[in-house]
Amino acid sequence: MRWSLILGATLAGLALIAAALSWVWTPYDVTQMAIADKLKPPSAAHWLGTDHFGRDILSMIMVGARTSIAVAVVAVGIGMGIGVPLGLIAAANRGSWLDEIIMRGNDLVFAFPSLVIAILITAALGPSAVNAIIAIGIFNIPVFARVTRAGAMPLWTLDYIRAAEVAGKRATRISVEHILPNIANLLIVQGTIQFSLGILAEAGLSYVGLGAQPPTPSWGRMLAEAQTMVTLAPHVAIIPGLAIIITVLGLNLLGDGLRDALDPRLREGR
Amino acid sequence: MIRISDLSVSIHGRAVLHDVDLELAPGQVTGLVGESGSGKSMTALAIMGLLPRGAALSGQIELDGHNLTDLPEVEYCAIRGQRIGMIFQEPMSALNPLMTIGDQVAEALILRQDMPREKALEAARDRLDRVGLAAPRFPLTLYPHELSGGQRQRVAIAIAIAQRPDLLIADEPTTALDVTTQARILDLLVGLVRDEGMALLLITHDLAVVAGVADQVAVMQEGRIVEAAPARTLFQRQSHPYTRQLFAASRHQPPQVDHQATAPLLQVQDAVREYTLPRPAPLQPHPVLRAVDGVSLTIAEGESVGLIGESGCGKSTLTRAVLGLEPLQQGRVLLDGAEVRAGRAMPAEMRARMQVVFQDPFGSFDPRWRVERLVAEPFHLTGRPRNWRERVAEALAEVGIDPHAMRRYIHEFSGGQRQRIAIARALIIRPRLIVLDEAVSALDVRVRAQVLDLLARLRKDHGLAYLFISHDLSVVRQITDRVLIMDKGKVVESGLTSVVMATPRHPTTRRLIEATPQIPADWLPDQITDSSSPLGIGPATS
Numbered sequence: 001m002r003w004s005l006i007l008g009a010t011l012a013g014l015a016l017i018a019a020a021l022s023w024v025w026t027p028y029d030v031t032q033m034a035i036a037d038k039l040k041p042p043s044a045a046h047w048l049g050t051d052h053f054g055r056d057i058l059s060m061i062m063v064g065a066r067t068s069i070a071v072a073v074v075a076v077g078i079g080m081g082i083g084v085p086l087g088l089i090a091a092a093n094r095g096s097w098l099d100e101i102i103m104r105g106n107d108l109v110f111a112f113p114s115l116v117i118a119i120l121i122t123a124a125l126g127p128s129a130v131n132a133i134i135a136i137g138i139f140n141i142p143v144f145a146r147v148t149r150a151g152a153m154p155l156w157t158l159d160y161i162r163a164a165e166v167a168g169k170r171a172t173r174i175s176v177e178h179i180l181p182n183i184a185n186l187l188i189v190q191g192t193i194q195f196s197l198g199i200l201a202e203a204g205l206s207y208v209g210l211g212a213q214p215p216t217p218s219w220g221r222m223l224a225e226a227q228t229m230v231t232l233a234p235h236v237a238i239i240p241g242l243a244i245i246i247t248v249l250g251l252n253l254l255g256d257g258l259r260d261a262l263d264p265r266l267r268e269g270r
Numbered sequence: 271m272i273r274i275s276d277l278s279v280s281i282h283g284r285a286v287l288h289d290v291d292l293e294l295a296p297g298q299v300t301g302l303v304g305e306s307g308s309g310k311s312m313t314a315l316a317i318m319g320l321l322p323r324g325a326a327l328s329g330q331i332e333l334d335g336h337n338l339t340d341l342p343e344v345e346y347c348a349i350r351g352q353r354i355g356m357i358f359q360e361p362m363s364a365l366n367p368l369m370t371i372g373d374q375v376a377e378a379l380i381l382r383q384d385m386p387r388e389k390a391l392e393a394a395r396d397r398l399d400r401v402g403l404a405a406p407r408f409p410l411t412l413y414p415h416e417l418s419g420g421q422r423q424r425v426a427i428a429i430a431i432a433q434r435p436d437l438l439i440a441d442e443p444t445t446a447l448d449v450t451t452q453a454r455i456l457d458l459l460v461g462l463v464r465d466e467g468m469a470l471l472l473i474t475h476d477l478a479v480v481a482g483v484a485d486q487v488a489v490m491q492e493g494r495i496v497e498a499a500p501a502r503t504l505f506q507r508q509s510h511p512y513t514r515q516l517f518a519a520s521r522h523q524p525p526q527v528d529h530q531a532t533a534p535l536l537q538v539q540d541a542v543r544e545y546t547l548p549r550p551a552p553l554q555p556h557p558v559l560r561a562v563d564g565v566s567l568t569i570a571e572g573e574s575v576g577l578i579g580e581s582g583c584g585k586s587t588l589t590r591a592v593l594g595l596e597p598l599q600q601g602r603v604l605l606d607g608a609e610v611r612a613g614r615a616m617p618a619e620m621r622a623r624m625q626v627v628f629q630d631p632f633g634s635f636d637p638r639w640r641v642e643r644l645v646a647e648p649f650h651l652t653g654r655p656r657n658w659r660e661r662v663a664e665a666l667a668e669v670g671i672d673p674h675a676m677r678r679y680i681h682e683f684s685g686g687q688r689q690r691i692a693i694a695r696a697l698i699i700r701p702r703l704i705v706l707d708e709a710v711s712a713l714d715v716r717v718r719a720q721v722l723d724l725l726a727r728l729r730k731d732h733g734l735a736y737l738f739i740s741h742d743l744s745v746v747r748q749i750t751d752r753v754l755i756m757d758k759g760k761v762v763e764s765g766l767t768s769v770v771m772a773t774p775r776h777p778t779t780r781r782l783i784e785a786t787p788q789i790p791a792d793w794l795p796d797q798i799t800d801s802s803s804p805l806g807i808g809p810a811t812s
Contacts, residue, residue: 159628160636163695165595168621168651170614181638 005257011250015243019065028056030063031215039233049235051226057236060217061243067129067218068247071211072198074133076191079140084187086141087148088179091156092171103149106142114139115204122210129212132205136198147190151183185262189255196251203244219244271295272317272354272437272469276329279316286312287493289329294437294469299460301480301501302473303516304490305714306685310473313490314439317471318356319346333436351378355430359442361422365414371398371425372410375432382433397428401458419581420451424458431462438462441473448580448741453785456483475714477520478744478787481505489513505793515716520789522719522748524726529573529751535735536569536592536703540601543587561587563759564601569703574729574736576746576767578782579756585739588756589707592737593626605703622651625696629708631688635680641666641691642676648699665694669724686717693724703735710745722749743786747771755779 027047034054042049048057090102118135125131155161155178164174205211206220214221219240226237272294279287287309294300304310315321317331319338331338333353338346350356358364366374375394379385385393391410398408401424414422423443430438440459444452460483463470474480480487480501487505488498489512497510508514543562550557561584569575579585590596592603594616603610605623610616625648628634635644645662646654655661663673669690680688689709696704706725710718726749728734740746746753747767754764755778763776774780 159630159634162595162628163626163634163692164647166593166621166624166626167648168616168618169647178636182636 002257004253005261008250008253008255008257011246012254013250015065015069015247015250018062019069022059022062022066026056026059026062028059030055030059030217039229039236041233041235048239049233051222051236052229052233057222057239060222061219061239064217064219064222064240065243065247067212067216068199068202068244071129071133071136071202072195075136075140075198075201076194078133078137079144079194080187080191083141083144084148084180087145088152088175090145090149091152091179092175094153094156102145106145109139109142115201118201118205119208119210122205127210127213129216132202132211135205136201139201140194140198143194144187144190147186148183151186152179155179155182185258189259189262192251192255192258196248196255199244199247199251271334273332274313274317274330275332277313277316277331278328279312279321280326281322282324285493287316290493290495292471292488292495292498294471296436296467296469297463298485299463299470299472299483301484301487302471302490303475303477303480303487305475305516305716308490309493310490311441312493314356314441314471314473317437317439318350318354319343320350348382351435352382352433353435354437354439355433355435356439356441357423357426357430357443359445361419361426361446364426365422367414370411370413371403371408371417371428372412374425375410375428378429378432394428394432397432398425400431400462401425401428402454403428418451420447420455423447423451423455427455427458427462431466431468434466435468437469437471439471439473442475443472444479445474445476449743449787450580450781450785452479452787456787459483476787477516477715478789481789481793482787489516502793505789519716519719522722524719524722524748525730527574527726527730529570532571532573534568535571535573535606536567536737537604538565538567538588538592538601539604541565541588541591541598541603542600543584543591543596544599560759562591562598565756565759565761566601567754567761567764569735569737571702572729572733572735573752574738574750576738576740576750576753577756578740578743578746578753579778580741580782583756584759585756586707589626589705589737589739593624593705594621618651622648622699623701624703624705625699625701626705626707627689627692627696627709629711631685631692631712634692635688637680639680640676641678641680641683644680645676645691645695645698648695652699661698662694665698666691668697668728669694670720684717686713686721689713689717689721690724693721693728697728697732700732701734703737705737705739707739708741709738711740711742718745725749741782743771743782744788755782 032055037050037054038052040046040050046056046058048061051057051060086102090099093099118132121135122131161174161178164178202211202218203220203223206218207224209221209224211220212218222240223237226240230237274290274292277287277290278285290313292300302310302313316327319341321327327339329339333349338349341349372391372394375397376387376390379390379393380387395405395410398410399405403421403424414425417425443459444455447455456479459470459472462468472480472484484501486499487501488495489510490496491512497504497508497513504513508517541562542560542564545559545561546556547559548556565588567575577585577588587596591598592610594610594612597612605620608620610620642659642662645665646658649655649658659676662676666673666675671687671690671694683691710721713721725736729736738746738750750767752765753767753770754761755770755776756762757778763770763774763779770779771783774783
């Protein structure tokens with residue numbers, strides 16, 4: 001389905017543009033409080049209204065997008081950077097003790113409830129955006145290791161890999177030259193999905209106060225601060241909630257669309 | 271009785287079938303012969319009403335006088351299976367791995383004929399007995415993975431004939447099987463046609479297969495039936511030039527290369543390769559499979575040696591050991607007197623003396639690399655010379671591929687072209703031995719003839735030695751000086767190819783030779799003309 005790709009790219013692009021724009025321009029300064037204007041509904045002056053300190057919500061959403069995306073990008077980067085090589089090594093040594101150690105280690109990380117461990121890490125190292133990144137990144141490693149290994153295993157049985165072996169190439173070189181380019185689309189699709197999960201995880205950590213610290217705006221903390229006032233000024237809670245939903249939905253649709261577009265087995269779609 | 275008239279099919283506006291006429295009478299075997307892409311399978315799918323999306327069909331497919339082409343899908347479903355059954359090339363993927371064979375045969379009976387399960391299973395038992403999977407050895411509770419390829423194809427046949435259809439369509443039913451299994455499956459199919467009065471449409475690219483079993487033969491080219499006649503008539507008097515080209519190609523004999531006895535190049539001495547299998551039960555010892563059991567062989571400089579055996583006889587394992595991809599447990603492999611070792615232990619300079627061409631022209635190349643990089647890959651062993659692009663162009667020109675194709679990707683080439691590119695890749699570092707692992711098995715007859723000619727020429731020009739691995743005796747006969755027959759990990763017979771073929775001594779050899787499909791000698795036309803070029807350039811008229 002072509003539309004999921006377009007819709008997904010549009011929604012995810014919206015968040016990306018908001019984040020990029022926030023570097024150079026926001027309607028108001030996000031640290032600037034104006035108690036007199038607190039909890040204003042959307043208006044011409046404040047398009048998305050103001051929060052309980054009178055800060056402009058649109059500006060906070062824009063800067064919050066930056067936080068969310070930065071955390072998710074680095075977390076996916078950590079996951080790919082460590083997980084993909086591990087998966088390639090496991091597949092190249094399939095059936096050996098090395099494969100066992102890597103994959104059982106993955107199972108071990110998988111077995112821990114990820115958010116609980118993230119809370120543990122931030123509790124031990126202190127809450128900050130950096131620690132949230134590390135916590136989320138660690139849990140991306142086994143995901144990428146598994147996807148990589150699963151994608152690489154069937155390739156290792158193919159004749160062109162045999163031909164490369166006959167050409168005297170070692171497993172490392174074959175993994176980089178032949179295996180990696182052929183599983184790139186798998187990794188891109190998984191990347192977008194992990195990216196959206198990263199945004200959700202960051203929002204979750206910020207919601208319980210373990211992510212980015214004030215005054216840096218963050219969607220999760222905006223939600224947490226707004227929840228006591230939800231009857232008074234519902235838009236203060238609804239708007240960051242919508243921002244999270246739209247971005248995550250957009251990324252998931254993008255991932256689905258990319259899978260359809262990149263996977264030749266699904267391209268014809270009978 | 272199925273009558274197809276004026277059947278034309280186009281897919282997204284591109285015509286794939288033109289005015290196909292076929293009559294499939296009960297108790298008759300009709301062979302539909304043609305090269306890949308000629309429209310054979312599309313004809314079968316049209317009869318089954320399973321054309322891909324975007325297909326437009328015109329003409330009639332009549333079953334007992336009723337036209338099927340404008341039936342709604344729901345009614346067509348009732349015809350499929352009940353009136354028309356079909357079996358496919360790949361017995362591995364045609365069965366559901368999670369269902370027992372009994373349930374798979376009974377499934378259609380329960381669904382379509384509202385049979386209670388017990389009765390359907392009884393019927394399934396009867397059908398499986400009929401296809402040669404008799405009760406005590408093959409209970410209904412077996413799963414597909416517990417069966418061999420030939421046995422799975424029998425299950426597929428049992429499913430297809432479960433509802434006693436009027437027409438059975440077999441699309442390359444034996445192409446994935448080795449010769450002895452092929453012969454048994456063909457016997458079974460013909461027996462079913464005779465006993466049950468079915469019509470059989472046998473689709474194949476192999477003329478020799480139809481020669482043995484078909485009552486009439488239709489030859490297809492580019493979506494048209496160019497010639498149709500009773501089998502014997504067609505084999506004796508081919509009126510269409512294309513048919514003549516096909517026949518010439520299937521009998522084509524590549525030029526002989528004289529070979530003088532010289533120093534041994536490759537020596538395999540008492541090679542043993544064992545695999546440990548999973549324990550049958552906890553705490554029991556691992557059973558051991560001896561895939562290669564004390565094999566010795568020698569290939570001299572410039573010699574072409576064939577290695578023949580059924581699937582599972584150990585020939586592929588031996589090949590991997592020869593290429594230094596897998597270690598041996600006992601014995602050794604010597605190349606020019608130096609020992610071949612698996613993995614890192616083998617120096618690059620030594621690896622460079624051996625190259626390989628694989629069976630599958632589609633799996634042999636990385637789809638994301640350009641041809642120039644693919645062909646140049648073996649330079650990894652020797653260091654890439656500065657003029658590597660020229661060398662690639664040279665190698666491509668030598669195998670008859672336009673050097674301008676260097677910048678293209680592999681999916682832009684046909685199967686035969688890919689196999690040539692594979693040979694170019696093997697040649698690029700000028701090895702002395704090329705291992706050809708079923709290298710022409712997947713090719714159409716005309717392309718196969720071209721590739722065999724090419725191999726013969728390269729051997730003559732470069733003094734190459736070949737190790738030619740195959741289950742197909744007719745090909746091995748054409749291109750090898752000596753031949754070894756393998757069975758259950760052992761070499762059971764060896765000798766000059768002509769001698770072994772003429773006077774086989776070992777039962778395995780005899781079985782293989784008997785099973786090889788052949789066009790009966792007295793069917794062949796008298797005037798075998800070499801003027802009919804297998805290259806198929808222009809019609810060859812006599």
